[in-house]
Amino acid sequence: MLRTGLFFDPYSASKLFTPCALGTFSSLEYARKMFDQIPQPNLYTWNTLIRAYSSSAEPIQSFMIFLQLAYNSPYFPNEFTFPFVIKAAARLVQFPVGQAIHGMVIKSSFEDDLFISNSLIHFYAICGDLAMAYCVFVMIGKKDVVSWNSMISGFVQGGFFEKAIELYREMEMENVKPDEVTMVAVLSACAKKRDLEFGRWVCSYIEKNGIKMDLTLSNAMLDMYVKCGSLEDAKSLFDKMEEKDIVSWTTMIDGYAKLGEFDAAMSVLAAVPIQQIATWNALISAYEQNGKPNEALSIFHELQLSKNVNPDEFTFVSVLSACAQLGAMDIGVQIHAKMKKQGIKLNCYLTTSLIDMYTKCGNLDKALEVFHTVKSRDVFVWSTMIAGFAMYGCGREALDLFSRMQEAKVKPNAVTFTNVLCACSHSGLVDEGRMFFNQMEPVYGVVPGVKHYTCMVDMLGRAGLLDEAVEFIEKMPIVPGASVWGALLGACKIHENVELAEYACSHLLELEPENHGALVLLSNIYAKTGKWDNVSELRKHMRVSGLKKEPGCSSIEVNGEIHKFLAGESSHPLCKEIYSKLDEIVARLKSFGYVPNRSHLLQLVEEEDVQEQALNLHSERLAIAYGLISVEPSQPIRIVKNLRVCGDCHTVAKLISKLYNREILLRDRYRFHHFRGGNCSCMDYW
């Protein structure tokens, strides 16, 4: 075409250019070079380039070309131009840019164009402004199926499932025939609402009305069945599907794994024809999110051995979270190293997971290092770091971070405030806590939820302001949940207030009759205040009603292996050594003037129904003894306990840290205790 000169004819050039820019196997880079050499590209050619960029990896180039078109060409954008730039704005979630383009659309009198309106609906919905999307939607005179689809999908993606289904009904009433895209959106709404009945109705509607069953629609059905818990329907559809892709396989694995049918999930995984990381991720994350972090890590281990595929960002998020749950720092560090080696770039999800892992494993410094080195920090990253400080009782540092977060113009959310209030609570920063709580709604627009009220009650109660805590509960605009009464009960235990404890406990049991922890706490308060009759009555009641509690369990990681200890157990291979170490510890402590606090003995109810030697058999002690035997003296002993640490064990840990000159990091249900030189970082305020 260059030789014949045809290339210099704008129309002919456009014919050559289109397949180069849009073809599946062509290179956009090459097309761009060609474009720059077309002497006078016509508007069609401009639009084609904008279109190509809008669905490319760099949608931002669409804007660049759009601006060139508007300012450096003889043309003005037309009805074909706008849908593509709006799509680019949607893909980049650039709200102000899209708004500006919308403005241009109106000024240039294109606002009645159906295609442009439909793109705008999609754009506003993606940006989360459903009110504006709906505004554009109702303004359309003659809506077509795409208008309805865009709006329905918008509602589904924004979490307004009810609205989506309502709109679908309206669509039926207006006699607009739904197509397969409509059904995908409606099924997605059913899936998220867990509405199996309506989901089944939709499936039969699809069949009756001959809606084209493509792969996407089959997958959407599959997902609906899985999410609504009907694995049988999912399985029979899956077996019937002629064509399957990675989404189909992953959906099935996810379904089985989330229901705890791990063998079934594994067998689907083994049958996937092409190994892809997504299928592994479905399994790993299901384990991790179902409280089976060990299993998650063992699948990860298998993945590494298989060597067919490499872990990706999603995998790392899951396995780091598994390490965080376990307090498995050595494994976490190895995973972090692997990420670096694999050249994984830290996104905000990964940063959050890393910080969470390091803080929950007891390495605040490393968490801070990650926090300071990353380039971008979203609200989750900041909130997690604040939560980290809170866990260590570093209230001041947490609040300092909170103000720096605002300087960085990151808007705090409900979780941020939970963490901030938690930090105030753990550090006794009552005035600050009150202030932030009062500012939440008026200043930050975050409506306090039950978690925030719980933090406040915990903070006031812990600080001994029990009357204020009660008054606070009475003034709550929402119904106080079990956690609120639990916080009050916990405070009563610290401050030995029997009457208030009974009051809180009765409320708590009204809401949660099965809450064994409440009775345990109450019995501990009775014990602490010497009300032995009440103690035995309560314990009898608990035995009779057969209430089972979560057994106390402490774990410690040694050389990348997690060792778990239940109270009084003797199944560990080094059991003998551990018990003789415990005897040695007690002897050494006693010679140093240690007297066991007998009131804690009654807490054996909280631990296990072991009658003798109860204090010595607490799970955290077994773990500490094992740590003394097996962890290098230069390394801190890191322990994770599923319940709160007992007061006597806390004293013992402090003494051990001094007498044995060891650092002990103990993570209990709520916070960290860092024992060093005879003291604990919590300053005994916990």
Place this chain on the structure above:
DNA sequence: CTAGGGTTAG
């Protein structure tokens, strides 16, 4: 003289 918008899983 050409063309465009909406869809599922990890």
